[in-house]
Amino acid sequence: MEIKRIMCCCGSGLGSSMLVRMNVEKALGKLGYSGIDVSHSSVSDAVEGAADLFVVGKDLEEFVSSLPSVIILDNIMDMNELETKLSEVLK
């Protein structure tokens, strides 16, 4: 499926999800993708259909296990990990 919407999630939807969202936007630019909508939210908003791809930190892995397309980040501040995993999913 073509990915048009990416949602980054954390517990409160305020802190780390926003950082991850900014990193996803940076990574998409670097990888040469455009026209993908990136948002951040609380993990309670991460339901099927809310986005085509969800990005969460490892601590929330269990909350998103039922979703079809998810990237789990071991280190949410690591740009290299994010770029690698994003390009894997988007290719």
Added chain:
Amino acid sequence: MKDMLKLENVQIVNGVKDWIEAIHVGVQPLVDTGYVEARYIDEIIKNTEKFGPYYVLCENLALLHASAEQGVIKKQVAITVLKEPVKFKEDGYDVRLLVTLAASDPESHMQAMQAISNIFSDEKRIAMLVNADTEMEIYRQFIAAANE
């Protein structure tokens, strides 16, 4: 960024006895200056007991926050540098920098997050921050990083 961070809310502290004291010390400036209610401290402690230290983002950094409904009055950031690191769980990271965030909505603290992102993608800047001798140095670094 200057309306999100005041010099008076930047502090250098020698050390704390545990993670609970770290939360008290890190949030207190925002209580004293009227940006959060005193209960914001207890809400973060309660959240931690329930969910674990969700705000420890990487080595050295804790982005202390709870949701807007848990006692935020007005958006603001406070910064605490700990000379001696603290752990929020036994096998967790050593944390030397507490960035306390009071967010009134999901979007409007974007610039503060940008500053954190710019600083924490650069090891030299992290080292400069945790080794800073004055609050003014820390304040200036944050303001500069927010405006990049």
